[in-house]
Amino acid sequence: MSFLSDDHGCPGWRGEMAERIRTLDWSTTGLGPLQQWSPALRQAVQYLLASPMPLVMLWGTDGYMIYNDAYAVFAGGRHPYLLGTAVELGWPEVAEFNRYVVDTCLAGGTLSYSNKELVLLRDGQPETVWMDLHYSPCPGDDGAPAGVLAVVIETTSHIISEQRRVAAENALRITNERLQLALNSGALLGTFVWDIRINRLSGDERFSRTFGFSHEQMLEGRPIEEATRIIHPDDLEYVNQQIALAVANGSNYSAEYRIRRPNGHWLWVLASGRCDFDAAGQPLRFPGVLIDIHERKIAEEALLSLSRTLEQRVIDEVQARVAMEEQLRQSQKLEAIGALTGGVAHDFNNLLQVVASNLYLLARHEGDNPRVQARVTSALGAVDRGARLSAQLLAFARRQPLSPAVYNVRHIYEGLGDLLQRALGETITVDVQMPEEPWNLRVDRNQLENAILNLAINARDAMDGEGTLRITGANRHLDAEFCADKELVPGDYVLLALADSGRGMSAEVLRRAFEPFFTTKAVGQGTGLGLSMVFGFVKQSGGYMSITSQPGLGTTVHLLFARCHDGVDQPLGVELADDDPLRGHETVLVVEDDPGVRQTAIELLRLLGYQVEAASNGDEAMALLRQGLAVNLIFSDVVMPGRIKSADLAAWARQQHPPIPVLFASGYTREVITRNNELHAGTYLLSKPYSPQDLGTMLRTVLTQQPLAVGSVQA
CATH class of the missing domain: 3.40.50.2300 (Response regulator)
Structure with a gap:
């Protein structure tokens, strides 16, 4: 009976990991077959499987990994490969840290980390994670440390949430401070009394200075019309309405308006008061105060402007999100096609490899048979076409492996001149114009030249085999406005343009030009993958591709690649023996x-x-x-x-x-x-x-x- 069986009703012995541990061939590891495990190791595994906490056992000096279901969730894409694997091989990106843990605990020590920051590759990509880690030694049968028990609790979401909370609190504190300063910046500008029966406005010294009167004039009283002369013309009607309303029904008077200062500037003020009535109910006097609210109004106007700007930003963001969602849908479609393409390419290329290798071997064995050689040559041509089709699919799906190097566009015609002329024919003129000192770019040269060749063949077909193909290069600095909707970073770029004098494309054809398998050519004359392949290569290289075309006016294809400040790579030859360079003995x-x-x-x-x-x-x-x-x-x-x-x-x-x-x-x-x-x-x-x-x-x-x-x- 296995010690991991679910006898005795112990729930800790059940689960996916218990089954995996039972079925794994442990004889290939340093722990030996399962039946030969020591009682101490068996007891430790029982404890580990029964725990709901993410636990992993590192047994022996190599730290062979045994873990429970909760840890399997934490391991992500590394599970189930980690089971039975030495910890340094299982997590090579943190091998030094794990070596220290194993050595420390096997020496009898314990380790504990709170919110330990590490960079792990759980699903093939590096990610920063935070964890609470607790390590303690596990005793063997003799009581001495034989392994390490690790409690692994991921705190990444908590740390990120806490970082965001602190940032939000700081932003709120700053906003509140600014708002309080704006609201508390008002100052009393004086008090006034309007004697309604004799139409005389009087006020204290501060009120006098505010309205430009002498203190003696204010003590004597002035007609209210003289005071209202300095009110902003746009605010005067509103102020008079508020005064009339307060006088008519006895409501509280409160009006915010602008007055002209002696220096010609406008000052925002708040006038507050009420109308007093005599015993007969007739308006008698109108006392009030004047407060400086200029800073608050400026802050409010700034906030209003910000709100309007924010509203526009929200509209812009919504529009941008709609565009991004559309791009995401396209990206997801491309990802799905890429995943399907990758699987097909793997199996298809394996089949092609078997066919091609056997053809090469057949050609070697039948070297004196011309009929066999001819058929082998024909079959290898079909294999080559199949390989190119697979490569085109991978290029469109951005799944082709690239070998980029620093490259200068001055060398384009050197590598492609003869091939272009043979592919295009003598009736098409190739005009290459490059700047005197073009910037370098970093691309896969073979793929770039293949892309240009594909575009040139498309141009040839569009010109019906006769016309001019112009290939030009230019150094360009792209600003943020140009790059905004093109997934480009503002900066220096190298522009390559291929322009033909062919029939051009309609708007509908231009809209679908990059779709895979879309072609306007007759059946059997094109796969519809040429432009798709070029588009995929350019995007995979961090560039941008666009087409401008009109029926009857030809087509221009633009390729943009980021500038590279490194020098051009110099080829280094392979030193091989002169007698038979391909043979070896290793x-x-x-x-x-x-x-x-x-x-x-x-x-x-x-x-x-x-x-x-x-x-x-x-x-x-x-x-x-x-x-x-x-x-x-x-x-x-x-x-x-x-x-x-x-x-x-x-x-x-x-x-x-x-x-x-x-x-x-x-x-x-x-x-x-x-x-x-x-x-x-x-x-x-x-x-x-x-x-x-x-x-x-x-x-x-x-x-x-x-x-x-x-x-x-x-x-």
Whole structure:
């Protein structure tokens, strides 16, 4: 009976993790088979599984990870790979921290952290998290520390909420202080009494100064019309109405208006008072006070202006949100297509690789048979077209791995001139105009030249094979207004424009130009992926693409790329032997889950002279390597099943002494070895389907460690 069974009614022994622990092959780890675990370890696991808190056990000096259901939720995309994995391999981004924890607790110490800030890659992307962490030693059968029990409580949401609360309180405090200053800034400007029967207005000394009278004049009294002369013309009718209303029905008088100061400036004041009546009910006198409210009114006007501005900002934000939601829908559509495309590309390119490799092998075995050679050549052409179609789909979906480098547009025609002229024909004139000192940009040169070639072929078809294609470049500084709706950051950019003299496009065609598989060409004359591919490449490179066109007036395509201030990369050649540069003698470990691809790769490598070992996944490869298999290079597929992924295998290989170089092969990387579809530094990738020449060249490149060779060899 397993000690993890649900006998005795203990709820802590049930759950997903209990089942995973029971079914995992622990014999491949340093803990040994499950049945041989020590009583202390078994008891610790029972306690761990029964706890609702996120708990993880780090057992032994390697810290093999055993955890409960709550911790599995915290682990995110790392679960269930972490189960039975050494903690430093499971969380390599915080390996040094975990090493310190294991060493401290195995020495009998305890550790506790409150709101510990760490950067983790739970779902493939770095994220800053905060956690309460409590570590204590777990005793073995002999009572000495044998493992570490960790309580992991994530406090990220609380920390972020607290940060936002503090920011909001500070903002509210500042606002209240300003408001109180505005409301309390009023000052008494004097008192007045209007004798209604004789129409004489008198006031104290401060009131006299405010209205520009001498104190003696105010003591004698002045007609109220003289005082109202300094009231702002726009406010006078309102003031008279309020006075008349107070005199007519005895209501309280309160009026805010502007008066002209001796210096010509206008001052906001508040006049308050009431009308007194005699015994017969006739108006007798009208006392009141005058208060300076200028600062408050200025603050209110500023607040009103802010409210109006805020209202407009809300309208703008709503409109922007509608636009962003539309962009999000488009992005989600693109993401869905990208996910589907990636899966199709992976399987499709594996099929193409098997077909291509067997064709190469057939051509080698039947070297003297011209009929076989002709058929092989024809079939390889179809494989190449299939590979290009797959690459176009990945480019549109922004899933192609890029190898960007610093590039100058002066070199465009150097690399494309002959190819462009052959593709366009002699009846089309290519006019290239570049500035004297164009800025550098950072792009994948092969993809950029492929994009220009696609646009040039579209232009050729639009001109019916005759006309002028003008390719121009320019340095441009883009301001915030221009960049606002283009997902660009204001700054310096390099503009590339391709203009043709063809038939142009209608507004409806122009609106759908970037849609995948949309084409105005006849069936069989185009896939409708050309512009989509270029659009995907430009967006993936952080640029912007637009088209202007009118029927009968031709079409201009604009490509914008951010300026790069680095110098142009200088090519470094690979130093190979002159006698047979593609052959080798080293030992290569092939890691590939597809049997057909694996077998053809083995045969191609042996034909190139290499010693070959093989594994069907990362788990099998790691087992061979840990058993002492010595290899000079690991040749691995990117996307494979199993607990140990290709990226984990490569990370392990880099840590060996000396490091074991790794060459990846894939038709779709699925962000395993890329970040934003850009290859990690020091990563070598061979795109499927590949030829024997591609394979041989890339192997020699990786084995000789030439820096510039890092990247993808296109088949």
